[in-house]
Amino acid sequence: MPGETPLTGRIRPDRPPLDAVGYEQAGGYQALRKALGSLTPAEVTQQVRSSTLRGRGGAGFATGQKWSFVPMGEDAPRPRYLVVNADEMEPGTFKDRLLLEGDPHQMVEGAIIAAYAVQASVAYIFLRWAYRVAARRLEKAIAEAYERGYLGRNILGSGYDLDMHLHVSAGRYMCGEETGLLNALEGKRANPRSKPPYPQTSGLWGKPTVVNNVETLCCVPHIVNNGADWFKGLSRTPNGGTKLYGASGRVRRPGLWELPMGTPIRELLEEHAGGMREGYRFRGLLPGGASTDFLGEQHLDVAMDFDTVQKVGSRMGTGTMIILDDRSCPVGMTRNLTHFFAQESCGWCTPCWGGLRWCEQMLSEMEEGRGREEYLDRLAAHAGMLGPGHTYCALAPGAMEPLQSALTLFREDFERHIRERRCPWRSP
Numbered sequence: 484m485p486g487e488t489p490l491t492g493r494i495r496p497d498r499p500p501l502d503a504v505g506y507e508q509a510g511g512y513q514a515l516r517k518a519l520g521s522l523t524p525a526e527v528t529q530q531v532r533s534s535t536l537r538g539r540g541g542a543g544f545a546t547g548q549k550w551s552f553v554p555m556g557e558d559a560p561r562p563r564y565l566v567v568n569a570d571e572m573e574p575g576t577f578k579d580r581l582l583l584e585g586d587p588h589q590m591v592e593g594a595i596i597a598a599y600a601v602q603a604s605v606a607y608i609f610l611r612w613a614y615r616v617a618a619r620r621l622e623k624a625i626a627e628a629y630e631r632g633y634l635g636r637n638i639l640g641s642g643y644d645l646d647m648h649l650h651v652s653a654g655r656y657m658c659g660e661e662t663g664l665l666n667a668l669e670g671k672r673a674n675p676r677s678k679p680p681y682p683q684t685s686g687l688w689g690k691p692t693v694v695n696n697v698e699t700l701c702c703v704p705h706i707v708n709n710g711a712d713w714f715k716g717l718s719r720t721p722n723g724g725t726k727l728y729g730a731s732g733r734v735r736r737p738g739l740w741e742l743p744m745g746t747p748i749r750e751l752l753e754e755h756a757g758g759m760r761e762g763y764r765f766r767g768l769l770p771g772g773a774s775t776d777f778l779g780e781q782h783l784d785v786a787m788d789f790d791t792v793q794k795v796g797s798r799m800g801t802g803t804m805i806i807l808d809d810r811s812c813p814v815g816m817t818r819n820l821t822h823f824f825a826q827e828s829c830g831w832c833t834p835c836w837g838g839l840r841w842c843e844q845m846l847s848e849m850e851e852g853r854g855r856e857e858y859l860d861r862l863a864a865h866a867g868m869l870g871p872g873h874t875y876c877a878l879a880p881g882a883m884e885p886l887q888s889a890l891t892l893f894r895e896d897f898e899r900h901i902r903e904r905r906c907p908w909r910s911p
């Protein structure tokens with residue numbers, strides 16, 4: 484039913500998260516009992532597939548389908564691994580933090596069920612280095628799960644074994660890319676790997692591995708408990724479930740809300756974020772973190788889900804919006820984003836490490852009043868050269884999304900910088 488908040492319903496800002504006993508009293512670990520007691524791994528995968536759950540880390544790949552790519556059966560390679568991608572380093576994104584700090588057992592339970600579905604024997608949680616509170620709470624939750632027989636040997640008498648480890652990242656954006664993350668877990672430099680082979684067949688130490696995002700895994704116990712149709716019914720559009728949406732920028736109430744998937748952007752902004760702050764006007768937004776295309780006023784009635792946002796030329800990404808107002812410079816904002824990506828480029832491919840620095844330099848010169856007319860074409864050309872298919876991973880194409888959309892949506896602002904030989908938003 485729309486209006487339900489399964490992922491955040493147990494989270495209270497005024498108290499620490501539920502311990503294992505409290506979580507059980509609130510219905511926790513029932514889904515794990517059900518999965519291990521009455522469902523085969525294939526049935527769990529099928530249920531998640533039917534639910535239409537798609538990865539909440541940004542890419543939106545179908546979760547059950549991802550699990551189904553793992554080779555199963557007697558002759559399949561072992562061990563198999565489940566990796567939780569909790570390396571939430573996307574600028575403007577803070578949704579997984581709420582789930583990890585607010586209800587760590589929910590994620591632990593979801594990870595155990597996912598591991599069971601692909602018959603993994605070890606699960607790793609790869610956590611952003613700055614999430615120290617989450618690290619403490621996860622450590623406690625994992626220890627409690629071992630004590631109560633949800634982890635370790637012969638879980639709940641089912642014959643299924645699983646160990647779970649928390650790994651705190653050394654702290655680079657690249658570690659959030661799933662194959663860079665696997666390299667980092669193996670103790671190597673976090674360069675992405677070329678695909679194929681995909682991690683489901685050759686991942687951690689060359690063995691089948693599933694990498695899932697925190698919010699994705701938090702959905703899993705609820706799907707097992709309530710069924711695929713219930714999950715689909717939570718949404719306002721065909722992309723099932725609820726979604727943690729966020730807003731940052733000059734809105735009255737920046738924050739995070741669990742709402743039906745497909746909630747329109749206007750409703751998120753006006754009803755939940757309280758509209759723009761006094762004295763500021765809306766100019767645009769990045770719908771799902773720093774590596775998505777800007778949307779403008781004409782897109783405010785778009786439903787925030789994977790398919791609809793893609794149809795209007797952007798991506799829902801993580802669903803945590805960054806709002807641009809009329810008193811902030813779009814060129815300066817684009818320059819800041821490009822600086823971030825240039826800094827975080829791993830340097831593995833030339834178009835990315837060289838191209839991002841060039842783009843940053845041209846944008847900086849525009850901001851400082853030294854921009855030249857030909858920079859507009861050069862920036863557009865870079866956006867093409869760093870686009871999909873030209874680099875090892877999605878960092879460079881992702882970095883180009885705000886730039887190329889800003890060049891279209893805020894063209895006049897770029898031209899003013901060049902014409903007036905200064906940033907119009909800076910005092911003379």
Ligand code: SF4
Pocket residue numbers: 657674675827828829830831832833835836874875876877878879
């Ligand atoms: S696109 Fe950038 S971050 Fe990705 S592999 Fe190439 S250099 Fe590294």
